[in-house]
Amino acid sequence: MVALAPANSLTQVGIGNFSTEAGAEIPGATIAYRRFGEFQGNAYSNNVILVEHALTGDTCVDSWWDGLVGPGKALDTERFCVIVTNALGGCHGSTGPSSEHPDGNRWGSRFPALSIRDLVHAEKAFLERLGIYHVHAIIGGSMGGARALEWSLLFPTITDAVCVIAVSARASAWQIGIQSAQISAITRDPDWHEGDYYGVCDGPITGMVAARKLAHLTYRGEMEMDERFGTIAQQGENPLGAFRRPDQRFAVESYLDYQALKLVERFDAGSFVILTEALNRHDVGRDRGGLNKALYSSRVPTMLVGVDTDILYPFHQQEHLSRNLGNLLGLHKLVSPVGHDAFLTETRQMDRILRMFINKINDGAEPTDGFGHDPEGEWTI
Template sequence: MTTAQPQELVDTAIDGILRSVPIGALDLETGGYLPEVVLGYETWGTLNADASNAVLIEHALTGSTHVARGASEEAGWWDSLVGPGATIDTNHYFVVAVNMLGGCYGSTGPSSPAPDGKPWGSRFPFVTIRDSVHAEARLADLLGIRRWHAVLGGSMGGARALEWAATYPERTARCAVISCGPASTAEQIAFTQSQLAAIRLDPAFAGGDYYGGPAPEAGLGIARRIAHITYRSEAELEFRFGRNAQDGEQPFGGRTHAARGRYAVESYLDHQAGKLARRFDANSYIVLAEALMSHDVARGRGSVAEALAGTETEFFLAAVDSDRLYFPEQSRQLARALPDPPEVHIIQTPIGHDGFLTDIHQLDAELVRSFFPLSAPVK
C-alpha cells in the first residue's frame, strides 16, 4: 500500500497529469486474485475541506483518463464538459478520472509485470465492471473521498457509473448513465465476440504472450473496424462517404482483387484501425471488452429493480437517438426499473453511438440544473 496520506495525494496533484498509486491486493468477483494493484488516474480542480465536491468520470472501452485539458494542454475526450467555466466547472468541482483495472493507461493490466517480473499476458485474470468499481473505491479512500457528488460516464463508462450506484449507493449521491443499459445484450456480446476473435486469430497474438515480439496490430485493427461501424450510424457513413473512391484510388475496375483501390469509407476504417493499434494494448482490449460483455447490474441481486431498490442516488439518464449499439430503449428500460423513474434525455445527432462524445453539449443545461448547480450558467 502507498504510504502517502489522502491530503498529500490531493495537494500534489496537477490538473490533467497522469498519476499512479498502489491500492493493495484485490480479490476478484470470479475467484481470481491480483497480489498488487496500481491504478492510473488524473484529477482537475481542488477538493474542498469536506470532500463534498468530488466528481468521478468513467471512460469508455478504449478511452483514457485524459478527460480534459490540464497542465499539458493536450486535448481531452470530454473537453466540452469538464474544465474552468465548463458544465462540470473545475473552479468548483474536483474531478477524478480512473483508468479501468486491466487497462493500459497507468492501471495494472496484462502488460504489467506479474510477481515473477514478466508481463501478465495470458495469465491476467478475468475482471468485471464490479471488480473495477471495488478498486476505484480503494482509490477514493486514498483521496479522502467518502461520497461522490456525482459519478458519470458513457458507454462502458456508463456501466461503471451504474455499478457504483448499485454497489456503493451510500457513496454515490448522483449517477449519470449515458448511452448504456442495465446489462450487455446478446447483440452487443455478438459484436464484441467478433472483435476478440479477430485479435486472437492474429498469428502475432501468440496466445496473449506477445510481449517482447511483434504486437497483434492487424487483429486489433480489424477489431477496431468492427467496433467503429457500431459506433457510427449508417446515415452518417452514407453522408460522409457514400460510394466515393478514396482520393487517387480506383475501387472498381482493377484487373485483380489485389490491384483494387479503396472506397473512401474503407480508408476511414483503415485510419481508425491504425490509430488504435498504435496506442492501445490488444490484451487490454480483450480484458476490458470481456468485462463489458459481463456487464449486468442485476447479477447476483435479483432483477434490475431489486438491484437498485431503495437507493437514494439521484439518476440522470441519456441516450443518443441514432445509436445502433445501445438503443435508447435500453436506457428507458433502466429508467423504468429505478425507484423513481427519471426522464431519459435524448441527444439528437445523426452520428450514432459516438454522439455521447461529440454532442454531449446538448445535455449541458440539464446537467447544470440537476447535478452541477455551482457551474457557470449555460448560455
C-alpha cells in the same frame, strides 16, 4: 486527510492485493488517475465529480470531453474537482495485461478476466487510498456508464447522484455477439501468442485493426456514415477495377483503416480483450434477483442519457432503465446522426444535460421511481 496529486498529472496509486469477483488475485494492483480543479471539503463532503471513461478512453478527460470539462464549462473546474481514473485492466497506468508481473515479466495471459463490478471495486479501493469516502457525483458514458450504474448499486451511500450515459442494464445477446467477434479477431491473429506477445513481437496488429473496424461501425450512426462517404472512392484509388485490390478502396474503408491504426498506436490489444470481456459480463441483475428488482432497489438519484441513433446501446435500453430505476432524476435523448459516439461529439446537447444534472443534485430535487412515486410509495407531483 485527503492527498491528491498535482492537477493534470498522471499519478499511480497502489491499492494492494486485489481479488476479482470470480476469485482471481492481482497482487500489488495500481490505479492511475488525473484530477482537474482543486479539492474542497473533506473525506465525506466535498466537490469531487468522478468521471468514468469509455472502453478505450483514458484519464485525459480534458481532451476527449474538452468542451465539457474546464473553467466555466458544464463540469466547471473552478467549482469541482474532477477525478478520472484509468480502469483496472487498462493500459494507461493502471494494472493490466501489459503491466509488469511480480515476477518481472508481463502479466499477459496470466491477467484475470474482469467484470464491471471489479472495475468499481478497484476504484473504490483507490478512492479510499486517497482518503475519499464520498463524492458529489459520478458520471460515465458507454463502459463508463456501466461503471456509474454499478457504483449506484454496489455503494449507494458513496455519491449524491450518478449520470449514466449510453449504456444498458446488462449486455444484450447482440452486444455480446458483436464484442465477442472483436475479441475473436484479435485472439485468432498468430501474433496474439495466447496473450503473451509482449517482448516477442509488436502484437496482434492485424487482429486489432479488424476488431477496431468492427467496433467503430457500432460506435457511429448508419446515416452519418452514408452521408459522409456513400459509395465515394478514396482519392486516387479505384475500388471498381477488374480485380479486387486492398489498396483500391472506398472512402469509408480508408476512414476505418485510419481509425483502426490510430487505436493500435495508443491502446494495448490485451487491455482491449480484457475490457471488452468485462462489458460482455455486464449485468446489474446478476445475484440481485433480476434486472428490474435490482434497478428498483436503487436509491441513488440517477439521470439517464441515450442517443436516438445508437446501434450499440439502442435508446430503448435507456428507456428500460428509466421505467425501472428506483430513483430517477430524468431521461434525456441526444438527437444526432452520429450514433453511440454522440455523447462525445454533441457538446452543446451534453453541456445542457450535464448542467441540468448538476443543478438538480445541487437543488436537492425530490426523487421518484420513474412512475411518479417516491421511494416510499407515495405520489409526487
